[in-house]
Amino acid sequence: MELLEEKKNKNKKYEPILHGIPDWPVYQLSKNRKEFVELVTRQAIERIKILRPSRKQLIDELEATAYREQNRIKRNRWRVDPKDDSRFWSYIKNELVSLSAKNAETTSATEDALLEKIVHRYANEIAGNFKPNSYRVTREVVKFWFQRLLNGARVKKFGAFFRNQYTLRDKIHVVGKVKMLRSLAKKGTVVMVPTHFSNLDSILIGWVIHSVGLPAFIYGAGLNLFNIKIFAYFMNSLGAYKVDRRKKNLPYLETLKMYSSLAIQKGAHSLFFPGGTRSRSGLVEKQLKLGLLSTAIEAQRNLYQETPEGEVRKIFVVPVTLNYNFVLEAPDLIEDYLQVKGQDKYFPEQDKYGSMELLRFMFKFFTKGSNISVSIGPGLDVMGNYVDDEGNSLDAQGRVIDTRGYFISNGSITDDKQREDEYTRMLSQRIVTEYHRINRVFASHLAAFVAFEMWQKKYAKLDLFNLLRLPEEDLELDYEEFRATFKRVRKKIYELKDQNKVYHATHLKGKVDQVIKLGIENVGIFHLKRPLLKNKKGNIITKDLTVLYYYHNRLVGYDLEQYI
Amino acid sequence: MTLNSISEKPVGVIGAGNFGTVIANILALNRKVLLYTRDEQTATRIKSENQNKGYILHANVEPMHDLQRLAKECDVLFPIVPSQHFRAMMRQLSPYLQPYHILIHGTKGFDITLPEGQLIENVTKLTRQQVKTMSEVIQEESVVVRVGCLAGPNLAKELAQRQPGATVVASHFNEVIQLGKRLLRNDRFQVYENNDIVGVEIAGVLKNIIAIASGALSGLGYGENAKGLLISRGAVEMVYLGRALGGDLKAFLGVAGIGDLVTTCNSPMSRNFTVGYRLAKGEKLSDILADMTEVAEGVNTVRIAKKCADHYKVRALITDRLYKVLFEGMTVEEALEFLMRYPLNVDIDFI
Numbered sequence: 001m002e003l004l005e006e007k008k009n010k011n012k013k014y015e016p017i018l019h020g021i022p023d024w025p026v027y028q029l030s031k032n033r034k035e036f037v038e039l040v041t042r043q044a045i046e047r048i049k050i051l052r053p054s055r056k057q058l059i060d061e062l063e064a065t066a067y068r069e070q071n072r073i074k075r076n077r078w079r080v081d082p083k084d085d086s087r088f089w090s091y092i093k094n095e096l097v098s099l100s101a102k103n104a105e106t107t108s109a110t111e112d113a114l115l116e117k118i119v120h121r122y123a124n125e126i127a128g129n130f131k132p133n134s135y136r137v138t139r140e141v142v143k144f145w146f147q148r149l150l151n152g153a154r155v156k157k158f159g160a161f162f163r164n165q166y167t168l169r170d171k172i173h174v175v176g177k178v179k180m181l182r183s184l185a186k187k188g189t190v191v192m193v194p195t196h197f198s199n200l201d202s203i204l205i206g207w208v209i210h211s212v213g214l215p216a217f218i219y220g221a222g223l224n225l226f227n228i229k230i231f232a233y234f235m236n237s238l239g240a241y242k243v244d245r246r247k248k249n250l251p252y253l254e255t256l257k258m259y260s261s262l263a264i265q266k267g268a269h270s271l272f273f274p275g276g277t278r279s280r281s282g283l284v285e286k287q288l289k290l291g292l293l294s295t296a297i298e299a300q301r302n303l304y305q306e307t308p309e310g311e312v313r314k315i316f317v318v319p320v321t322l323n324y325n326f327v328l329e330a331p332d333l334i335e336d337y338l339q340v341k342g343q344d345k346y347f348p349e350q351d352k353y354g355s356m357e358l359l360r361f362m363f364k365f366f367t368k369g370s371n372i373s374v375s376i377g378p379g380l381d382v383m384g385n386y387v388d389d390e391g392n393s394l395d396a397q398g399r400v401i402d403t404r405g406y407f408i409s410n411g412s413i414t415d416d417k418q419r420e421d422e423y424t425r426m427l428s429q430r431i432v433t434e435y436h437r438i439n440r441v442f443a444s445h446l447a448a449f450v451a452f453e454m455w456q457k458k459y460a461k462l463d464l465f466n467l468l469r470l471p472e473e474d475l476e477l478d479y480e481e482f483r484a485t486f487k488r489v490r491k492k493i494y495e496l497k498d499q500n501k502v503y504h505a506t507h508l509k510g511k512v513d514q515v516i517k518l519g520i521e522n523v524g525i526f527h528l529k530r531p532l533l534k535n536k537k538g539n540i541i542t543k544d545l546t547v548l549y550y551y552h553n554r555l556v557g558y559d560l561e562q563y564i
Numbered sequence: 565m566t567l568n569s570i571s572e573k574p575v576g577v578i579g580a581g582n583f584g585t586v587i588a589n590i591l592a593l594n595r596k597v598l599l600y601t602r603d604e605q606t607a608t609r610i611k612s613e614n615q616n617k618g619y620i621l622h623a624n625v626e627p628m629h630d631l632q633r634l635a636k637e638c639d640v641l642f643p644i645v646p647s648q649h650f651r652a653m654m655r656q657l658s659p660y661l662q663p664y665h666i667l668i669h670g671t672k673g674f675d676i677t678l679p680e681g682q683l684i685e686n687v688t689k690l691t692r693q694q695v696k697t698m699s700e701v702i703q704e705e706s707v708v709v710r711v712g713c714l715a716g717p718n719l720a721k722e723l724a725q726r727q728p729g730a731t732v733v734a735s736h737f738n739e740v741i742q743l744g745k746r747l748l749r750n751d752r753f754q755v756y757e758n759n760d761i762v763g764v765e766i767a768g769v770l771k772n773i774i775a776i777a778s779g780a781l782s783g784l785g786y787g788e789n790a791k792g793l794l795i796s797r798g799a800v801e802m803v804y805l806g807r808a809l810g811g812d813l814k815a816f817l818g819v820a821g822i823g824d825l826v827t828t829c830n831s832p833m834s835r836n837f838t839v840g841y842r843l844a845k846g847e848k849l850s851d852i853l854a855d856m857t858e859v860a861e862g863v864n865t866v867r868i869a870k871k872c873a874d875h876y877k878v879r880a881l882i883t884d885r886l887y888k889v890l891f892e893g894m895t896v897e898e899a900l901e902f903l904m905r906y907p908l909n910v911d912i913d914f915i
Contacts, residue, residue: 383663383709385707395658395706395707396704396705397658397659399659401662401663401707402662402663403663404663405662405663405664405707406663406664406709408663408664409664409739410639411639416738416739418737418738418739419710419737419738419739422736422737423709426709
């Protein structure tokens with residue numbers, strides 16, 4: 001199978017761009033953690049007071065917050081929640097109750113004090129805790145064990161366990177605009193926005209950032225990840241800040257946004273998953289959450305405002321797609337998706353996978369085939385314009401644009417929330433387009449897509465749910481027919497690549513039978529019930545159509561269905 | 565931001581057609597205006613005669629022909645040029661535009677981009693990949709993002725006489741809407757707000773189809789019942805088509821939708837109405853177009869809308885029949901007979 005391996009030059013090693021950890025912005029931030037939390041608290045309170053100007057509005061907001069928080073504690077408690085959660089919120093509630101009994105003059109200081117308590121608590125909870133020592137240890141431990149596993153499994157010779165023939169770079173391919181990313185991280189502040197398919201993404205992307213020589217980023221990581229001890233350890237040492245999706249109240253959201261915005265303004269490279277949560281359907285994200293994204297735009301405008309003339313540190317948005325053959329949680333994700341399809345419901349975050357399952361998966365991953373690739377997209381400015389390696393924003397004709405102008409109204413920079421909301425929406429659309437463009441098609445994606453679409457076409461009268469309920473005996477595709485369709489769609493993918501609308505892995509270009517074999521072998525490789533198999537007659541069958549549907553979704557959105 | 569603080573900078577109008585000239589005059593009540601024309605002679609002529617298209621120019625309006633100067637002196641520009649020249653104009657203007665510019669256009673038409681070697685006559689279907697509204701053209705061709713549009717029942721002649729009238733300023737940006745309002749509004753001209761710019765643009769374009777049909781009914785000698793039928797069913801068709809093309813229902817019920825539709829269908833002087841009228845009298849399309857000095861946007865719109873309707877599988881009976889009349893030799897009577905016999909009896913099914 002050597003033919004199908006990735007090109008070697010993609011696996012180059014990169015020198016770090018900043019050598020000493022003390023130079024890293026993320027380190028600076030955590031060293032001055034206390035001051036930073038104070039700053040976030042102060043500014044978030046200011047913002048909340050602008051949004052809720054009257055005393056009554058503020059009290060209403062606090063009451064709603066207390067109510068929701070008490071509800072959360074009752075209904076949906078997590079291991080990471082602080083022990084005094086319940087005490088704190090009943091204290092706030094009682095204060096609010098006694099507040100309503102008093103008259104207005106004597107109390108206006110009280111609700112301000114309560115607001116500060118709440119915001120400060122949130123800011124403290126959100127703030128990350130980057131520790132250089134634990135970062136170093138994690139990095140070395142992970143590298144050491146991954147390398148042992150890889151070599152032990154792949155090089156079948158005595159003593160292979162201690163060889164260094166393979167490194168993680170053989171397992172995880174980083175492709176795309178790495179050089180540009182490195183250059184932009186020196187020039188300005190990078191906001192990396194990856195697609196989100198699996199809980200492993202956080203660790204994977206952490207490794208990628210390290211391996212391309214960038215200093216640690218601050219992460220917006222779902223608080224639910226901190227329930228799993230092994231993740232909590234990783235995340236803390238990587239500079240994560242915590243995002244709790246259960247908390248939808250205004251003080252929390254404003255504090256969170258302020259944290260992100262100020263950290264970006266201070267020059268901390270940051271990362272969050274703009275999809276908000278793992279893609280339930282397996283589709284590449286189409287809709288992004290705008291909250292954290294808006295903080296990049298706000299931070300840029302603030303930087304321009306602070307420096308009326310001359311050079312300003314620019315913020316660059318870098319989309320990244322993670323391409324897997326296998327997503328550990330796929331069966332549960334797609335189950336969730338199908339249950340709520342068509343309705344807007346809240347997903348309870350259930351993480352069935354504890355530390356042991358993850359370790360077991362990691363072991364399988366490193367010992368068997370199945371590579372991962374990470375595509376780094378081109379840098380964008382906060383308006384979604386492409387930038388060059390020097391960080392200059394370019395228009396479609398390649399002329400340099402002054403990004404400052406987007407915030408200027410009538411000659412001076414103005415703070416216009418509605419305008420920035422609109423800019424955020426535009427930026428999110430640009431990121432989505434970019435995701436689809438840098439998405440890397442694997443043989444396994446294509447095999448899943450073609451097989452599922454062929455079945456769908458065969459049973460065109462059935463809706464999705466009825467199709468998924470078909471007995472397995474009815475699902476068999478003639479190999480020759482499958483092969484022809486596979487070839488046809490693959491040709492279309494080549495065409496799309498030429499039009500710069502998608503990428504594909506080099507292995508996709510091999511002999512068609514070989515590529516199909518590779519695809520079938522790799523799609524959902526570690527699931528108990530395999531989504532695609534060949535039967536004795538050599539025809540294509542499935543053991544789990546629902547999971548196949550999940551993997552097939554990866555290629556939805558390119559209008560390839562018409563070539564089936 | 566107050567009126568005073570921006571009063572030093574003039575406002576630009578691009579295109580000195582009927583509507584462009586009248587808008588320049590309205591803007592001139594509040595601000596100095598630069599009126600751009602394509603060639604130097606026209607600018608000089610307008611300057612020396614102090615009038616254009618029969619309208620006397622306001623003292624605050626300065627005719628000129630230099631795009632670079634226009635973009636340099638004005639932060640706010642109103643491009644009002646025919647849709648088929650719009651993209652070319654934007655390409656000329658684009659090098660001088662900066663992200664701080666605000667563009668509010670007043671052009672009612674679609675822009676078509678076809679792959680090399682293909683003609684609009686030959687393609688059978690069109691998608692939104694090929695069909696763009698003017699605000700989309702502005703964003704494709706320049707760095708300007710703060711874009712707005714003007715639409716509504718705005719017959720240039722009546723506006724010039726200072727008869728009461730209204731327009732809609734649509735934009736995704738409140739900033740642009742408020743600016744448009746401040747610049748355009750006066751005691752005879754009301755300005756409404758809408759944030760569905762694409763919907764408003766599409767409504768303004770599609771109504772031209774119904775205007776041709778209205779002319780045709782008139783040409784056949786039919787009266788007010790027929791017109792009421794046409795306008796109401798036409799509005800429904802606009803909603804169907806508009807939604808398929810990315811507009812929101814509300815835009816079609818407002819000043820830029822129903823308002824503009826009723827006006828255009830009742831104005832025998834409009835070019836689209838005339839096309840329909842003369843068709844019904846038995847004239848050939850090529851002869852009618854040969855007689856006209858300015859473009860009847862509606863003819864092109866029928867062609868585009870019909871092909872879009874085919875692609876998006878939208879039922880657009882009036883558009884479809886008009887297409888047959890305009891390009892496939894069907895007579896107006898045959899088209900009308902088909903529509904009257906069509907077994908369709910749901911009045912409104914989209915609310």
